[in-house]
Every structure is written in structure tokens, then in C-alpha cells.
Amino acid sequence: MHIMAERRYIFAPEERPLFPGAPYSPRLSSGDRVVYAISGAVLALASGLGNALITTNLYVMAGNMGLYVAEANLLLAVFVAFNATANLLLVRARMQFGIPACLHAILGTLILGELIALCFPSTGTTVLARAISGVASGGLTTMGLYSVFQVFPIRMRPMAVVVGFSLPQLAIPIARMVPLDRVASDHWAGVHGIELALALAAWALTTLRPLPPTDRSKVFQPLDALTITLAMAGMLLGCTGLAFGRFYWWSDAPWLGWMFAGALLLLGLVLLIEDRRAQPLLQVRWFGTADILLIAGISLVVRIALTEQTYAAVGLLALGGLTNDQMHGLFAVVLLAMIGGIALAAWLARPDRALPMMLCSALVIALGAWLDTHSTSDTRATQLMVSQSLLGLGTVLFLGPALLFGIGRVLERGPTHLVSFVVLFSTTQNLGGLAGAALLGSLQMIRARVHAEILADAMPQGDPLAAQRIAAGAGQLAPLLADPGAAATQARARLGTALQNQANILAFNDTFWVVTLLALGLAAFLALVILQQEMRRLRATPPAGGAA
Structure with a gap:
């Protein structure tokens, strides 16, 4: 029987999580550790392989979608902007709602976004899928890290950190080895199909062996919503400017300057608000x-x-x-x-x-x-x-x-x-x-x-x-x-x-x-x-x- 199903299990002091929102680290059988290792690898790939496939095939993808290469770079900008700010929401969400609720919300939204992009292929639905994937990637990277934590004994936690955080980096060379004809057909349905398959596999594995529980507490505050919204808007403006700059050229397109100015204004406002809060994000x-x-x-x-x-x-x-x-x-x-x-x-x-x-x-x-x-x-x-x-x-x-x-x-x-x-x-x-x-x-x-x-x-x-x-x-x-x-x-x-x-x-x-x-x-x-x-x-x- 899986150890987390044993209601009488009492966690030792050294098995407690280092941070709120992180799982406990109980003693596990070899079979449990193998499943967690597979889960960690799948979650790592689910967090980044889709974006890696787009990054490595962007020039071809732009032509198949009827876009200029500069316009197709919006897909990268949207992913990066939402991924960079996702943890403003997700870290506290794990603290307040627990790991299973957050994981199912992330995977469920990702599955829905990919299904929409598959059933109604267009530039708009692809951009929507990239935004959802950016947020999901921020959560899945951490969940993969937590799964790897369960594979190693507590004394080897530094080793677990290195392995867990490095696994998502393998997405780029793996994406380079995926044949182009597997991902480029039918408005790039292959990319959405791969992301959907990985999300479903992650759901199955984490249901088979859920992560151990975590300590929960009420941490969200109403002003958090304003901070998160302003940060996402500012990052979206800044990332879009960076993605477009070398194509429209930095000094030839005045609207690039306005995008960067807007990004600095919004992100500066975020820092000002957070600096003056009693319990800031x-x-x-x-x-x-x-x-x-x-x-x-x-x-x-x-x-x-x-x-x-x-x-x-x-x-x-x-x-x-x-x-x-x-x-x-x-x-x-x-x-x-x-x-x-x-x-x-x-x-x-x-x-x-x-x-x-x-x-x-x-x-x-x-x-x-x-x-x-x-x-x-x-x-x-x-x-x-x-x-x-x-x-x-x-x-x-x-x-x-x-x-x-x-x-x-x-x-x-x-x-x-x-x-x-x-x-x-x-x-x-x-x-x-x-x-x-x-x-x-x-x-x-x-x-x-x-x-x-x-x-x-x-x-x-x-x-x-x-x-x-x-x-x-x-x-x-x-x-x-x-x-x-x-x-x-x-x-x-x-x-x-x-x-x-x-x-x-x-x-x-x-x-x-x-x-x-x-x-x-x-x-x-x-x-x-x-x-x-x-x-x-x-x-x-x-x-x-x-x-x-």
C-alpha cells in the first residue's frame, strides 16, 4: 500500500517541508520512488517541450500559419511573459489550496487550452494556448522538482535540487530531434497534440502516486490580484518589445519605445505597491x-x-x-x-x-x-x-x-x-x-x-x-x-x-x-x-x- 494511504503515518521532524507549499518527504518504497522519478521526468517535459518545439521551428511555423516571422515571435513573447509571472500566483496558491488542487487546476486548464487550439485552429487560439502553457509551465516545473525530491533521501536534497531543476532544460535538444513533419501539419496540430499527451500523462501519473501533503494556510490577500495583473501586463509589453525589436528595428518603430516605457511604468508600479504593503508578495x-x-x-x-x-x-x-x-x-x-x-x-x-x-x-x-x-x-x-x-x-x-x-x-x-x-x-x-x-x-x-x-x-x-x-x-x-x-x-x-x-x-x-x-x-x-x-x-x- 502506498505510504500516503496509511492514515496512521506520523511524519518525523526531518520529513517536514522546507517551505510552505512544498510537500513532506516521507520514507518511501523503491516502487514509489520509481513512479516519482517517471512523474518528475514527464512533468519536466510537459513544462517546456511544447514551447521548445515552437522555438526551434518558428520560421517554418510562421509560414504555415500565414504569418511573418516577426508576427510569429508573439507566440514566444506571450509564453515568456506569462511564465515569468506565473509564480506570483502559483507559489501562494500551493500554500493556500494545497498541491493536488493546484496541480489539477494547472493540468486541467492546459488540457482545455490545447483542445481548443486543436478543435479551432487559428492564430488566436494558438496565442491563447501559449499563454496558458506559460502559466502551466511555471507550475509544472516546480511540481516536477517536488517529484524528484521524493526520489532522493533527505540527506541528498542538494542533489535532488540540481536534478529536478535541470531536467526541463533537456526539452530544447529533444525538440530539435522531433521530425518537422510530425509537428508542422494542420496548423501545427502536432505541437498541441504533444502538449496534450504530456499533460494527460502527467495527470495519470500524479493521480497514481500523488505527492505527499503539504502544510496549508490562508495567504492570499485582495491586493495580490492587482500586483499579479500589473506584473503580467508589464511583462507582456516588455517581452513583446524584445521579441519584435530586431525585426522592426529598435530605432525605426516608435511604438517599441512606448511598449518599453509602458512595461517600466507598470513594473515600477508593482514594486512601489509591494514595497508599501504590510504582507507583500x-x-x-x-x-x-x-x-x-x-x-x-x-x-x-x-x-x-x-x-x-x-x-x-x-x-x-x-x-x-x-x-x-x-x-x-x-x-x-x-x-x-x-x-x-x-x-x-x-x-x-x-x-x-x-x-x-x-x-x-x-x-x-x-x-x-x-x-x-x-x-x-x-x-x-x-x-x-x-x-x-x-x-x-x-x-x-x-x-x-x-x-x-x-x-x-x-x-x-x-x-x-x-x-x-x-x-x-x-x-x-x-x-x-x-x-x-x-x-x-x-x-x-x-x-x-x-x-x-x-x-x-x-x-x-x-x-x-x-x-x-x-x-x-x-x-x-x-x-x-x-x-x-x-x-x-x-x-x-x-x-x-x-x-x-x-x-x-x-x-x-x-x-x-x-x-x-x-x-x-x-x-x-x-x-x-x-x-x-x-x-x-x-x-x-x-x-x-x-x-x-
Whole structure:
């Protein structure tokens, strides 16, 4: 019989949850632990695979839906905005209503949203599904983490944190390996079908073995609704501006400025309201402390750097004509590297090792990005396996330790700071990914123009090599085009396309350099922080053989 069905079970003091809203950690059988392990994996995939499928196939998806790529980016912005702010609602909801009620509400709403998108396919229902999925993802990530907690003994809780929070990161390489024809047909019914199937599987598994109970208390206040509404509206404006900026261009579309101004106004109003409340959702003044600014800044920079893999490296391969279906081998290797990285990070995990592990993560990311700076027009997926595996390894080496570091700061302050940390960490991860794509995308476009001008200047009108290449191209086209003038024109166009492609490759190499320098700068900063902490510890340690 499952242990939670034994009404006489008395929880030991060490089995109590660390935070309100978290489950107890009772003694479990091996069979229960296996089911919880499967539940944790399914919940992790349910939290992010749908959005990963859209992110990795967005250009094709836009065409199938009759949208410009810029317009299709709204799907990403909506997901990120709702995901970043979901925990404002969900953390307190678990405290007040308990885990089963919250989980069923999340999964039920997600299932309903996907069914609507499947039965009435349109851009509007897809946007609705992305909003619901964003909120659900915030809850399912935490529920997956709680399921993983049940797999490990209490003494191995740091290991459970690393594994549970790293599992959702596997969604991106898995999404890259899903064949395009499985998700792209019939207004992308495949994406909705996969999300629906995962939600139903999660419902079945969590019904088969529910999470242990949690302590409940009345925590919601009327003013919480205003804070949550303003935060979601502000994040939606800001995320939409970030998603659209590089397509409509930052200085060419005045309405982008108004979106960012509105976002800052609404989010500033949220901070003002929370700072003046007796029992706030967000501990605003705590956000200004050194440790929290440290973890927020590091998390944001690392997430921006990691978009090298999701945007720049894939963009380079796409420039060479490769599609996702031709990158399955690459991302299979990345997936294996990430799984190995999770095992390594879990084995090393300890709160006092959090900063050194984040330092190692930054160095690994820098090495991976530096290897990509040598890309050429002949670079293909096989040449990027080592570098992209390093970036995948860097991802999982960072996330778990960063969460351990933050949880340690929450334990020092008490459970009232839990919502603040969860929202802060979630926001840096979500906004960092969106901001990273915007930054690297904008940089690549700017540098491509610069390199195109340099290449054009290096090949002036009448250049013998250019004339020779045009003549050779015209000769190849002669059997297809009877008019020599038309053949020469086509040959010149081909040369122009080749120059533009070369400019784009050089621009991608520039973005790889930026990521390399960003990661190295972060590593140097972390080394200084660790050195400062070590010096402080040595000063606080009394000398050997001191006063008796």
C-alpha cells in the first residue's frame, strides 16, 4: 500500500517541508520512488517541450500559419511573459489550496487550452494556448522538482535540487530531434497534440502516486490580484518589445519605445505597491541586497550567453541550408552531454560549491563559444558537436548550483522570501533567453552589414577575380540561358549572394566572440567574488594556538 494511504503515518521532524507549499518527504518504497522519478521526468517535459518545439521551428511555423516571422515571435513573447509571472500566483496558491488542487487546476486548464487550439485552429487560439502553457509551465516545473525530491533521501536534497531543476532544460535538444513533419501539419496540430499527451500523462501519473501533503494556510490577500495583473501586463509589453525589436528595428518603430516605457511604468508600479504593503508578495528591499543582485546578474548574463546555442549556432547552420531534420545527430550528442552534465552537477552539488561550479560553467560556455568563432561556409553540424556539447554542459552546470545558492539565501531570511526568489529567478531565466536572442540577433544583423560593405570595398568594379568568377558563372548558366547578358546578370547575382552569405558567417563569428568575452568576463567576476569570500573567511577564523 502506498505510504500516503496509511492514515496512521506520523511524519518525523526531518520529513517536514522546507517551505510552505512544498510537500513532506516521507520514507518511501523503491516502487514509489520509481513512479516519482517517471512523474518528475514527464512533468519536466510537459513544462517546456511544447514551447521548445515552437522555438526551434518558428520560421517554418510562421509560414504555415500565414504569418511573418516577426508576427510569429508573439507566440514566444506571450509564453515568456506569462511564465515569468506565473509564480506570483502559483507559489501562494500551493500554500493556500494545497498541491493536488493546484496541480489539477494547472493540468486541467492546459488540457482545455490545447483542445481548443486543436478543435479551432487559428492564430488566436494558438496565442491563447501559449499563454496558458506559460502559466502551466511555471507550475509544472516546480511540481516536477517536488517529484524528484521524493526520489532522493533527505540527506541528498542538494542533489535532488540540481536534478529536478535541470531536467526541463533537456526539452530544447529533444525538440530539435522531433521530425518537422510530425509537428508542422494542420496548423501545427502536432505541437498541441504533444502538449496534450504530456499533460494527460502527467495527470495519470500524479493521480497514481500523488505527492505527499503539504502544510496549508490562508495567504492570499485582495491586493495580490492587482500586483499579479500589473506584473503580467508589464511583462507582456516588455517581452513583446524584445521579441519584435530586431525585426522592426529598435530605432525605426516608435511604438517599441512606448511598449518599453509602458512595461517600466507598470513594473515600477508593482514594486512601489509591494514595497508599501504590510504582507507583500515581493520583498522589494531584499532585491537590492548584494547576494540577490549577484545571483540575478549572474543568472541573466549566463542565460543571455546560452542563446549562442539556440540562436547563433543554429542560425549559422540554417545559413548553410540545414534544417532541424538534418541536425538530429548534433542534438542527440548535446542531449547526452547534458544528461552527463546533470549527473556530474548532482554528484558535486553542495551549497558551498555553488559559486565555484558557476565559475566552471562560465569557463565551459566560453570555451564552447570560442570554438565556434572559427566557423566558415563549410561548417556543418558535425564540426559543432564538441562546442555545442560544451554549451549544453555549461547550462546544467550553472542552473542547479544557482538555485542552491538562492535557496540558501531564502533559508536565511525565512519562507516569506520564497515567492520573491522564485519570481526573480524565473524572470532572469525567461527574460535572459528573450533578451539574448534580441541582442545576438541585432548584433549579427549590424555586423553582417559592416562585413558586406568591407567585402564589397575589397572587390571594386572591374576587379579581375570578380570578372573571372562572373565569367565562369555565366559559362555554367549558358546551357540554360540563351541570352549571354541574362547569364552574366544571373552570375553577378550569384556572386552578390555568395558575398552576403560570407558576410553573415563573419557576423555569426562576431556574435560567438561576444559570447566568449561575456562568459570570460563573468568567470573573472566570479573568481573575484570567490576570492573575496575566502579572504573574509580567513580573517574571521581565529589563528591556531590563540587565547586559551
